[in-house]
Amino acid sequence: MKKDMIFKELIQLDWEVKDQGEFFDKMVDKLYALGYVKDTYKEAIKTREANYPTALPVEPFPVAIPHADMIHIIKPFIACTRLKNPVDWCEMANNDVIHPVKFVFMLGFMKSDEHIDLLQVLVENFQDPALMDRLVHAKTEDEYYEIVCGMKGMEI
Numbered sequence: 001m002k003k004d005m006i007f008k009e010l011i012q013l014d015w016e017v018k019d020q021g022e023f024f025d026k027m028v029d030k031l032y033a034l035g036y037v038k039d040t041y042k043e044a045i046k047t048r049e050a051n052y053p054t055a056l057p058v059e060p061f062p063v064a065i066p067h068a069d070m071i072h073i074i075k076p077f078i079a080c081t082r083l084k085n086p087v088d089w090c091e092m093a094n095n096d097v098i099h100p101v102k103f104v105f106m107l108g109f110m111k112s113d114e115h116i117d118l119l120q121v122l123v124e125n126f127q128d129p130a131l132m133d134r135l136v137h138a139k140t141e142d143e144y145y146e147i148v149c150g151m152k153g154m155e156i
Contacts, residue, residue, distance in 0.1 A: 002118075003149050005108075009034060010079040011141040011148075019087050020049070024066075027079060027106055036075045036108060044068040045106075053090030055099045058126045061136070062099035064089045065122055067107035067115060078118075079106040080148050082135060103135065121153035 010031070017023040028042040045068040055064045086100035105122060109115050125131055131151065138144040148154075 003154050005076050005078045006080065006145065006148055007077060008141060008145050010036075010077055011145050012079075012081040013138065013141055013144060014084040015081055016084045017087060020089055021046070023081075023083070023087060023104065024049070027081065027104075031077070031079065031106075031108070036073070036077050036079075038072050038074060041068060041072040044072045049090075053092055053095055055089035055091045055101050056123060056126060057091055057097070057099055058123070058132075060129050061103060061126075061132050062086075062089065062101050063103040063105065063122075063126045064101045065105050065107060065119065067109065070109050070111070073108040073110055075108070076110045077106075077108040078148075079104075079108075080144065081106070082138070082144065103132075121151070124153065125151045 017026060024042065024046055028037065028045060031037045032039065045066055048068050049066050054066045055062050081104040083102050086102045088098045089101040091097040091099055107115065134147050135144065138147055
């Protein structure tokens, strides 16, 4: 995972959304306004998530890692969001299981092979209860940013 894909302007703490659809609308609008994604991204991310859900059943908090094809990306990014209240999200590779997701790490890649290593690093980090506890209790976007940038495997 690369620190150079994480931007403070894409850290959101305690966002209030009623469901996954509202999260995508709100996050993609922000990504588009800031020049990270093309106008095709919103439909692409919603379609991809419906077909290939991304919630990871890690303890203590399930995490979603939605992403779409690189043709919809202008600038690579990792948008890190902590939701105020968990929203239902289908489990990766299992649409029949739903998890209450509190953390969403939306990913934008420019290279086709970039996501495999990144996903492995994220999954490993999300299984660390101490790290997740720090993310839960971060008070500011700056603090959250520092925690994410300090995750194992974040070297540039």
